[in-house]
Amino acid sequence: MDNHLxxxxxxxxxxxxxxxxxxxxxxxxxxxxxxxxxxxLPLLIWNDNRNLDSGCVDVxxxxxxGWPPVNSRMRKVAEHHRRESTASNYVTVDNGGGGGGxxxxxxxxxxxxxxxxxxxxxxxxxxxQALTATLMAxxxxxxxxxxxxxxxxxxxxxxxxxxxWERFVRSVRRLKLLKKxx
Amino acid sequence: MAYSFPxxxxxxxxxxxxxxxxxxxxxxxxxxxYEIERWCRHRIFVGNCYAVSPEIVIRRFPxxxxxxxxxxxxxADFNLVPEGWGAYAYPWIAAMAEAYPFLEEIKLKRMVVTxxxxxLISKSYKNFKVLVLTSCEGFxxxxxxxxxxxxxxxxxxxxxxxxxxxxxxxxxxxxPDSCTSLVSLNMSCLGSxxxxxxxxxxxxxxxxxxxxxxxxxxxxxxxxxxxxHAPQLVELGTGAYSSEIRSDTFSSLADAFSACKQxxxxxxxWDVVPSYLPAVYSVCSGITSxxxxxxxxxxxxxxxxxxxxxxxQRLWVLDYIEDSGLExxxxxxxxxxxxxxxxxxxxxxxxxxxxxxQGLVSVSEGxxxxxxxLYFCRQMSxxxxxxxxxxxxxxxxxxxxxxEPQAADYLTLEPLDAGFGAIVENCKELRRLSMSGLLTDRxxxxxGTHAKKLEMLSIAFAGESDxxxxxxxxxxxxxxxxxxxxxxxxxxxxxxxxxxxxxxxSLWMSSCSVSFGxxxxxxxxxxxxxxxxxxxxxxxxxxxxxxxxxxxxVYRTVASRQRLDMPDFVWTLDExxxxxxx
Numbered sequence: 055m056d057n058h059l060x061x062x063x064x065x066x067x068x069x070x071x072x073x074x075x076x077x078x079x080x081x082x083x084x085x086x087x088x089x090x091x092x093x094x095l096p097l098l099i100w101n102d103n104r105n106l107d108s109g110c111v112d113v114x115x116x117x118x119x120g121w122p123p124v125n126s127r128m129r130k131v132a133e134h135h136r137r138e139s140t141a142s143n144y145v146t147v148d149n150g151g152g153g154g155g156x157x158x159x160x161x162x163x164x165x166x167x168x169x170x171x172x173x174x175x176x177x178x179x180x181x182x183q184a185l186t187a188t189l190m191a192x193x194x195x196x197x198x199x200x201x202x203x204x205x206x207x208x209x210x211x212x213x214x215x216x217x218x219w220e221r222f223v224r225s226v227r228r229l230k231l232l233k234k235x236x
Numbered sequence: 237m238a239y240s241f242p243x244x245x246x247x248x249x250x251x252x253x254x255x256x257x258x259x260x261x262x263x264x265x266x267x268x269x270y271e272i273e274r275w276c277r278h279r280i281f282v283g284n285c286y287a288v289s290p291e292i293v294i295r296r297f298p299x300x301x302x303x304x305x306x307x308x309x310x311x312a313d314f315n316l317v318p319e320g321w322g323a324y325a326y327p328w329i330a331a332m333a334e335a336y337p338f339l340e341e342i343k344l345k346r347m348v349v350t351x352x353x354x355x356l357i358s359k360s361y362k363n364f365k366v367l368v369l370t371s372c373e374g375f376x377x378x379x380x381x382x383x384x385x386x387x388x389x390x391x392x393x394x395x396x397x398x399x400x401x402x403x404x405x406x407x408x409x410x411x412p413d414s415c416t417s418l419v420s421l422n423m424s425c426l427g428s429x430x431x432x433x434x435x436x437x438x439x440x441x442x443x444x445x446x447x448x449x450x451x452x453x454x455x456x457x458x459x460x461x462x463x464x465h466a467p468q469l470v471e472l473g474t475g476a477y478s479s480e481i482r483s484d485t486f487s488s489l490a491d492a493f494s495a496c497k498q499x500x501x502x503x504x505x506w507d508v509v510p511s512y513l514p515a516v517y518s519v520c521s522g523i524t525s526x527x528x529x530x531x532x533x534x535x536x537x538x539x540x541x542x543x544x545x546x547x548x549q550r551l552w553v554l555d556y557i558e559d560s561g562l563e564x565x566x567x568x569x570x571x572x573x574x575x576x577x578x579x580x581x582x583x584x585x586x587x588x589x590x591x592x593x594q595g596l597v598s599v600s601e602g603x604x605x606x607x608x609x610l611y612f613c614r615q616m617s618x619x620x621x622x623x624x625x626x627x628x629x630x631x632x633x634x635x636x637x638x639x640e641p642q643a644a645d646y647l648t649l650e651p652l653d654a655g656f657g658a659i660v661e662n663c664k665e666l667r668r669l670s671m672s673g674l675l676t677d678r679x680x681x682x683x684g685t686h687a688k689k690l691e692m693l694s695i696a697f698a699g700e701s702d703x704x705x706x707x708x709x710x711x712x713x714x715x716x717x718x719x720x721x722x723x724x725x726x727x728x729x730x731x732x733x734x735x736x737x738x739x740x741x742s743l744w745m746s747s748c749s750v751s752f753g754x755x756x757x758x759x760x761x762x763x764x765x766x767x768x769x770x771x772x773x774x775x776x777x778x779x780x781x782x783x784x785x786x787x788x789x790v791y792r793t794v795a796s797r798q799r800l801d802m803p804d805f806v807w808t809l810d811e812x813x814x815x816x817x818x
Contacts, residue, residue, distance in 0.1 A: 120314035120721070121696065122582045122612060122639050123670075125371075127397060127425075131530055131554075132582050160476070160507065 134177045163229040165193045165200070176223050182215055189231060200231040247276045256281055275299060282306070283741050285323055285347065286766065289795040290331035301340045302366070303332065307347035309744050309789060310694075311719050313371065316746050316787070318772060320803040322348075325372075327801075329353045333360035341366035348372070354379030358386035365417075366392040373399040377428070381407035390415065391444075394422040405430035405453070411438050420447035424473050424504065429453035440465040449473030452506040457485055463492040472496075474504035477531070481511055494518040503527035510537035520544035524571075527552040529578050535561040543568040549605075552576040555591040555612065562595035566602025574608040574633075575599055582612065582639060593620040596636075600627040608633040615646040616673055621655025625662040634659055635670035641697040641722075644674040651675055657682035660690070667714075670694035680704035684711020692717040702729035709733035719744040726784075727754035734761050737790055746770075746787040753781030755788055759809035766793050772805045 124132065164171045172192055179185040182202070190197045202214040205228040214222065214229075241249075250273055253259050263273040279302040282288060293300075307323025325347045332339055339361045349372045357364060364387045369375075377400060383393060384407055405428035411418075418438065423430070432454070439445060445466050454462075454475030463472070479485055489512065493499070499519045508531045523545045528538070529552045538561050542548065548569040555577055557565070565572065577595070581588045593616045599606060600623070607630050616638050625631075645652055652673040660666060660683050667689055671679070675698035683690070684707035691714050699705070705725035708718065710733060718740065726749030730737075737743055737758075752769065755776075759767040769776050770787040798808045 118641060118722075120311070120316045121641060122579060122637050123314045123694075123696075124579065124582050124612075125313045125397070126399070128529070128578055128582070131578075132580065160478075 161226055161229055163189060163192075163231070165189075165195070165231040166233050168193060174229070176226065181219055182222075189229070193231070195231075199234060201234050203230050203232055204228065205230075243272050246272050250276055254279075278302060279341075280304070284791050284793075285325075285328065286795065286799050287741070287791060287793045289797075290328050292794065292796075294331060294335040298335070299338075300332075300336050301338060302343075303328075303339065303341065304343040305347065306345045309719065309742060310346075310717070311721065311744055311746065312346055316721060318770065318803075318805060321770065321806060322799065322801050322803070324801055325349045326353045326356075329356050333357075337361065338363055340364060341368075343368040343370075344372055345370040346372065348374040349379075350374050351376055351379035351382070355382040358382040361387075363389055365389055368392060368394040368396070369398045370394075371397045376401040377403045377405070377407040377426070381410040384408065384410035384415075385412065388412075388415065389417050391417055392420040392447075393418075394420055394447075395425050396422055398425050400426055402427045404428055408438065409434040413437075413441070416441045417444065418442040419444045420471075421445070422447065422449040422473070423451050424449040426451045427453065432458055436461060436465065442466075443468070445469065447471040447501075449503060450475040452476050452504075455479065456489070456512065460485075460488040460492040463489075463496060467495040468498055469496055470498050471501035471525075472499060472503075473527075474502070474506075476507045477505045477512055478507035478509040479512070481509070486512060486515055489515040490518065497522075499523065501525035501527075505531035505533075508533055510534065513537060513541050516541075517544055521546060523548060525550040529554060529576070532556060532580065539564040545569060547571055550574040552578070554578050554580045555589050556580055557595070558590045559592055559595040559598065560590070562591075563598045563602075566598045570603060571605055572599070572603040573605050575603075575606065576610040577612060578610075579612040579639060587614050593617060596620070597623055597627075600624040605630075607631055610635040610637075610670075612637045612639060614639050614643075616643065616652060616655070617645045617647045618650065618652055618655040618658075619645075619647065621652065622658040625655075625658035629662045630665065631659070631663040632665050633668040634663065634666060635668065635694070636672055637670065638672045641672070642674045643672070651678070653679040653682065657686075660686040665689055668692045671698060672696060674698075676700050677704040677707070680707040684708055687711070688713050690714055693719070695720045695723055697722045699723045699725060702726055705729035706732060709736045715739075716741045718742075720746070720748060722747040724749055726750050730754060731757060731761075734758055734765075737765055738762060738792055740792070742789065742791040744787070744789050748788075749784050750788050751782050752776040752779065752785055755785060756781070756809050758790065764792055764794070766791055766798065767809045768802075769807045769809070770805060771807070776807060 160173045160175050162171050163174055174185070174188065174192075176185070179188065186197060186202055189202070190200070203211055204214050204222070204226045205211050206225040207227055211230070246269065250259070250262060253262060259273055259277055263270045274296050275298065277297050278300060280293065280297060280300060282293070282303070282305040285305050285307045305328065307325075308317055308321060311317060312321070323346060325344055333356050337360070340363055342357060343366070349369060354375055357367065359382075367383060367390075380400070383390065405426075408423075408430040411434070415438075430453070435454070439448065439462050446469060448462070448466060448469055449471070450462070450473055452475055456475070456477055456479040459474055463469070493516050496519055499522060502516065502523060502525070505528055510533055513533070520541070521544065524547055526542070526545060526548060532554065533541075533556060535556055535558045538553065538557050542551070542561070542565055546568060549571050550573060551565065551569070553576070557577065577591070591613055593613060596609070596611050596613070597620050606628055609631065616636065644650060645655070653676055656671055656675065656679050660669070666687055669683070669687065669690055669692070671694070677700045680699060680703070683693070690712050693708065693712070693715065702725055704723070705720070706729040708715070709729060725745065730750055731754055755767050755769050759765065768789040769785045770789060771785050773786065776783070776785060802808065
């Protein structure tokens with residue numbers, strides 16, 4: 055019988071201790087009155103051997119790579135929710151076309167002088183900067199020639215940029231890019 | 237008298253065998269049966285594209301009409317397999333283009349498919365009918381245009397969950413006017429808007445169309461027009477389900493749906509405006525499958541919809557349904573067989589909805605036919621799991637993801653060993669299990685003891701020692717696929733159970749404690765296994781042999797050579813323990 059392949063079944067915890075490189079919190083309980091059954095939750099899973107510069111590090115900050123196990127499609131759904139939600143759980147969806155809900159926020163975008171309007175999903179932008187850059191690329195125009203205006207849920211046309219982004223996104227119903235006059 | 241039947245008679249008899257398992261058994265009876273069978277096998281399924289080579293397949297089965305194949309391991313869905321690992325379809329497509337001019341069906345899952353592959357498919361097979369690409373990537377809408385333009389008899393084009401580089405929606409317009417054979421079209425993963433008039437004309441001239449899954453860019457206002465052209469639809473995936481509330485849009489939609497007497501499955505519902513949901517009420521009583529996993533619908537509206545679907549067998553939904561919605565589901569849908577509840581906010585620190593273990597308990601109590609579950613939640617208890625197991629001994633698939641890694645029983649703070657133990661003990665037909673939460677080696681003992689029909693097991697952040705892995709590998713008689721991440725399992729268990737790995741499709745271990753030395757030893761002992769070390773820190777032999785590898789992927793293979801398409805972070809180990817680079 056090949057010795058390499060024999061498993062010596064360890065029946066006590068201590069002999070397998072050297073396998074538990076990750077479970078540092080275990081050591082802190084070993085000399086306690088606390089029974090080994092009661093554990094508190096670790097705040098972060100850490101594996102010394104893992105190379106954190108590997109290509110598969112998730113963008114979710116301190117979150118563990120690939121956890122929870124949701125595929126890329128579901129991650130995008132969650133991303134929308136993260137941008138959208140604040141203190142309240144979800145906002146009831148307004149009647150306005152495509153805006154103000156807790157999910158995707160398509161609004162119509164027109165550019166002065168161009169007959170065909172486009173639609174953008176505001177949920178994928180995080181700032182006025184990102185939105186304007188994309189709109190300019192969409193219409194193939196130069197940024198300094200246009201200003202971004204929007205119609206809010208009251209029906210008023212306003213210049214974009216005055217209110218914080220989150221608030222803007224909640225109230226915008228339509229976008230229009232107007233030529234700067236000066 | 238050893239006269240055999242004429243070959244034609246045997247061939248005719250074999251034609252009644254559709255299961256690969258039966259055909260494989262037949263081919264082992266004797267040499268002449270092997271020969272006859274291989275010439276009349278028309279359909280194969282290759283569970284791991286690297287388990288065999290195109291040459292071997294083509295040599296054995298010269299008359300294939302349908303090929304189904306899987307590439308990357310399942311954990312690739314969660315970014316655990318680095319980009320560029322492999323699973324390229326092109327070598328297969330190219331080899332089959334020469335060998336099988338009459339090939340009709342290609343179904344691929346988790347493979348890299350290029351536009352060249354698609355173009356080759358479209359031009360090589362005169363009678364090509366079915367293309368299904370599940371969770372594939374590497375192609376653009378240009379590739380789709382080739383398929384649309386050249387496959388004259390195309391019946392199915394299904395791109396489920398694939399990552400397609402979306403250059404434009406123009407590809408759809410490449411279907412010639414003469415193409416009227418379409419039975420199934422699933423373009424739900426695409427972003428761009430297709431020409432609506434092309435789409436409408438395509439639907440209108442496809443009398444056999446049974447499945448139509450639109451993408452988000454198809455607006456609600458246009459949906460009624462499409463549906464009106466295809467009242468024979470059995471499965472419909474809507475586009476965006478939102479619009480300004482207009483009574484004419486609503487009534488038009490409701491009318492169109494009411495004409496669909498065969499509709500059994502609904503999906504899509506992006507951007508859903510709940511006020512439009514009642515438009516589908518007329519078909520609800522016939523609906524057996526509902527996929528609302530992209531639809532942010534408040535629980536109350538979900539309940540209104542679901543309580544109309546008394547014949548529902550399959551429900552995929554976001555956790556907005558909450559415990560209350562699941563209770564209503566349990567009360568209304570007594571035929572429910574499969575439930576998947578996805579997290580709307582998986583990365584949020586705090587729960588955003590009121591969905592707990594109670595929802596799953598309710599459904600397990602109320603739905604006697606429930607056999608398949610995927611459930612994401614933030615708390616679980618042994619008591620709940622035990623109750624679920626006792627309620628539903630008929631589970632065949634049970635996947636539970638408690639979002640916080642290593643979460644203990646929230647009532648007792650104990651590990652969830654007893655709960656999962658009850659699942660495997662009671663559910664004797666369990667074929668697939670995914671576990672989460674705080675788990676010691678004990679749960680693996682239960683699994684090794686009871687889970688005799690288990691074929692696929694997924695483990696994360698669990699266990700205490702090699703003993704855990706040893707229990708699984710030595711006890712689970714039917715195990716085919718084992719995937720493990722972040723568990724303290726290492727050399728001893730793997731090496732002691734090396735022979736077991738030959739009976740399985742694959743073993744994946746990432747962020748565990750398997751050393752490079754053990755990988756070499758395993759490769760040495762088991763020549764029919766490919767032992768792939770996937771490590772982005774550079775060559776494993778530049779570090780001590782006792783050093784743990786980042787990931788190891790072990791799979792059985794009859795391909796005579798190691799694969800030649802490995803990227804620079806993958807090493808396979810040869811029989812003589814020399815390292816092979818690609």
